Amino acid sequence: MADGYESVPVVMTIAGSDSGGGAGIQADLKTFTALGCYGTSVVTALTAQNTQGVQGVHAIPPAFVEQQLTSVLSDIAVKAFKTGMLANAGVTATIAHTLRTSNAAPISLVCDPVCVSTSGHTLLEPDALATMVRDLFPLAALITPNKAEAELLISHTHPERPAIRSLDDMVGAAHALLELGPRAVLLKGGHLTVCMADARAAMAARPEVVLDRTGLLTENMEILLVVERDPEQAELVADVLCEAVEGGAVETTVFLRPRLESTSTHGTGCTLSAAIACGLARGETVVDAVRTAAAYTHDGIAASFPIAATQGHGPLNH
Numbered sequence: 093m094a095d096g097y098e099s100v101p102v103v104m105t106i107a108g109s110d111s112g113g114g115a116g117i118q119a120d121l122k123t124f125t126a127l128g129c130y131g132t133s134v135v136t137a138l139t140a141q142n143t144q145g146v147q148g149v150h151a152i153p154p155a156f157v158e159q160q161l162t163s164v165l166s167d168i169a170v171k172a173f174k175t176g177m178l179a180n181a182g183v184t185a186t187i188a189h190t191l192r193t194s195n196a197a198p199i200s201l202v203c204d205p206v207c208v209s210t211s212g213h214t215l216l217e218p219d220a221l222a223t224m225v226r227d228l229f230p231l232a233a234l235i236t237p238n239k240a241e242a243e244l245l246i247s248h249t250h251p252e253r254p255a256i257r258s259l260d261d262m263v264g265a266a267h268a269l270l271e272l273g274p275r276a277v278l279l280k281g282g283h284l285t286v287c288m289a290d291a292r293a294a295m296a297a298r299p300e301v302v303l304d305r306t307g308l309l310t311e312n313m314e315i316l317l318v319v320e321r322d323p324e325q326a327e328l329v330a331d332v333l334c335e336a337v338e339g340g341a342v343e344t345t346v347f348l349r350p351r352l353e354s355t356s357t358h359g360t361g362c363t364l365s366a367a368i369a370c371g372l373a374r375g376e377t378v379v380d381a382v383r384t385a386a387a388y389t390h391d392g393i394a395a396s397f398p399i400a401a402t403q404g405h406g407p408l409n410h
């Protein structure tokens with residue numbers, strides 16, 4: 093018999109179902125399979141959803157969420173976890189308690205603090221945010237907020253902090269989010285366009301920040317031509333990773349890649365966090381797992397194709 097645990101790491105998604113197949117559990121399981129991992133799943137909520145938006149949400153009772161989780165953990169050795177849509181405070185508290193007391197502890201957990209869908213539907217009841225911060229963040233190897241989620245989380249502890257408008261703001265916000273208890277923060281910059289000149293200015297202000305340009309080097313010829321025409325002004329996306337290291341220091345890495353214009357971005361955040369969990373399950377460092385996951389997600393957007401007759405937000409291609 094093959095040594096399955098070693099050759100195929102087991103990963104778990106704890107998230108909502110997207111009936112349209114683009115985000116949530118469905119995106120996570122596709123990602124796990126594409127990246128050579130075995131996927132298990134705990135469903136927190138069912139959504140009636142398509143490329144146009146979310147038409148309905150049915151949260152699973154916390155006791156049944158717990159039953160799914162304990163059933164899998166009592167039988168299968170899960171190497172890494174990710175959480176996505178958690179629906180409400182009851183489900184969130186139950187997951188945190190079960191993970192904390194399970195035989196899988198200490199765990200490798202990527203927490204994607206999903207709050208609102210791109211189409212504007214609430215995926216986490218507002219009063220559950222405090223439960224997520226208090227109970228789940230201290231268990232997390234990494235949290236992966238986007239700009240809106242970061243601003244919402246920071247407004248609880250730093251109400252005076254202004255909105256995130258620049259790469260320098262992103263670095264400051266990622267540091268502030270680290271104070272909420274996770275071991276690392278990946279602040280995703282997909283909703284902000286930056287250029288190389290901005291990156292250089294942010295670096296000059298913070299010499300300790302490491303610039304990771306791997307994403308720029310692996311691009312296709314079209315992007316390279318744009319960069320060659322005016323390298324300083326080409327439109328880029330920056331993700332900021334802040335990691336707490338031994339001795340209380342913080343290591344900061346800025347990942348740069350070309351901006352892709354696409355409406356096929358539904359499930360981008362789900363895919364990224366699922367792919368990072370795969371890297372952690374393989375024993376990669378957080379920096380390496382983020383780099384590989386960002387490339388996978390970027391390629392998924394670049395290779396996407398229209399899935400619906402209507403003009404909604406379609407899925408990535410896995």
Ligand code: PLP
Nearest residue numbers: 108115116176177209210358359
């Ligand atoms: N629906 C479900 C079930 C999800 O889990 C998520 C993200 O985690 C979304 C929708 C949000 O996807 P998007 O941000 O692409 O709207």
